[in-house]
Amino acid sequence: MRYCQIVMGPAGSGKSTYCAALATHAADAKRTINVVNLDPAAERYNYTPVADIRDLIQLEDVMEDEEMKFGPNGGLVFSMEFLLENTEWLQDALGEIEDDYILFDCPGQIELYTHMDVMRKFVDLLQEWNFRVCGVFLIDSHFMVDGGKFISGAMAALSVMVNLEVPHVNVLSKIDLLSVGGRKQLERFIEPDTHSLTSDLQGTSGILGERYGDLTCSLAKVLDDYSLVKFFPLDITNEENIQDLLIMIDTTVQYGEDLDVKTQDFEYPDREDDNDQ
Structure with a gap:
C-alpha cells in the first residue's frame, strides 16, 4: 500500500512551505516523505522533488505558444490535462516502491479543486496505482479572522471536499505570522x-x-x-504542532496499519535459577 497527500489551496496559502516542513520533519524522525511538484508555474521551493511537472511541461511554454494563446489560468488547466494524458511519465518517476508516502504540491488555481474534474481524475488515477489519498486544503489564517471571509473560505473547502470525495483535512496556515490579538481572535474559528x-x-x-x-x-x-468543515491551525515553526497534524493525516489514510510489527525476543530466566534465589 502507498500513501499520499494532495496539497491544495489558493495561491500564497503556503503549500510549498508546508511540503518542505513536513519532509524535513519526517527526515528528523527517521521517516521518508517525498514531494512531487505539480505546479508548472513554480519558480522556487525549499525541497528537492522526486518528480517535477516542469520536466514534462512548463507554463511559460504553454502561454508562449502562438496557436493556443493561453493566459495563466488556461495554461495551468492545460498543463494538468496534459499531465493526465502522459501519466506514464509520472508513473515512471514515482517507481513501484511499497509504502511510499508522497506529498503532491499542487498549483494555486482554486478552480482546479472546487468544480473542475481535472483533480478528481488525478485522484482516481492515484487510487488505481494503489495509493491511499488524503486531501489537504490550506487557507491563509490572515484571511480567516472575519466572519464573512471565514464563511467564504469554509465554502471553498467544502466544495473541494464534495468534488474530490476523499478523506480530507483543512488547515489554517501561517498561524506563526499572526499577531497575539489575531491568534486570540482566531480561536472562535477553529470550532466555528x-x-x-x-x-x-x-x-x-x-x-x-x-x-x-x-x-x-x-x-x-x-x-x-x-x-x-473544521480547521487545524498550523504553526510551521512548532515541531509538536506539525507532528500532531501528521498524526491526524496518518490516521485518516490508515498509514502504518499494514506494516509489520517489530518485536524483540525476550529470554525468560531458568527456573533453576529462580529456585536458587
Missing part, C-alpha cells in the same frame, strides 16, 4: 459556531448590506447542514 459568526451581519443597513447579510447567513446554514 456559524450563528455567532454571522450574527453581526444581520440587520446591516442598506439594501446591499441586508442582502449580503442574508446571503452569508444562508451559506452558513449550508455549512451547518453538512457539518464537515
Whole structure:
C-alpha cells in the first residue's frame, strides 16, 4: 500500500512551505516523505522533488505558444490535462516502491479543486496505482479572522471536499505570522459556531448590506447542514504542532496499519535459577 497527500489551496496559502516542513520533519524522525511538484508555474521551493511537472511541461511554454494563446489560468488547466494524458511519465518517476508516502504540491488555481474534474481524475488515477489519498486544503489564517471571509473560505473547502470525495483535512496556515490579538481572535474559528459568526451581519443597513447579510447567513446554514468543515491551525515553526497534524493525516489514510510489527525476543530466566534465589 502507498500513501499520499494532495496539497491544495489558493495561491500564497503556503503549500510549498508546508511540503518542505513536513519532509524535513519526517527526515528528523527517521521517516521518508517525498514531494512531487505539480505546479508548472513554480519558480522556487525549499525541497528537492522526486518528480517535477516542469520536466514534462512548463507554463511559460504553454502561454508562449502562438496557436493556443493561453493566459495563466488556461495554461495551468492545460498543463494538468496534459499531465493526465502522459501519466506514464509520472508513473515512471514515482517507481513501484511499497509504502511510499508522497506529498503532491499542487498549483494555486482554486478552480482546479472546487468544480473542475481535472483533480478528481488525478485522484482516481492515484487510487488505481494503489495509493491511499488524503486531501489537504490550506487557507491563509490572515484571511480567516472575519466572519464573512471565514464563511467564504469554509465554502471553498467544502466544495473541494464534495468534488474530490476523499478523506480530507483543512488547515489554517501561517498561524506563526499572526499577531497575539489575531491568534486570540482566531480561536472562535477553529470550532466555528456559524450563528455567532454571522450574527453581526444581520440587520446591516442598506439594501446591499441586508442582502449580503442574508446571503452569508444562508451559506452558513449550508455549512451547518453538512457539518464537515473544521480547521487545524498550523504553526510551521512548532515541531509538536506539525507532528500532531501528521498524526491526524496518518490516521485518516490508515498509514502504518499494514506494516509489520517489530518485536524483540525476550529470554525468560531458568527456573533453576529462580529456585536458587
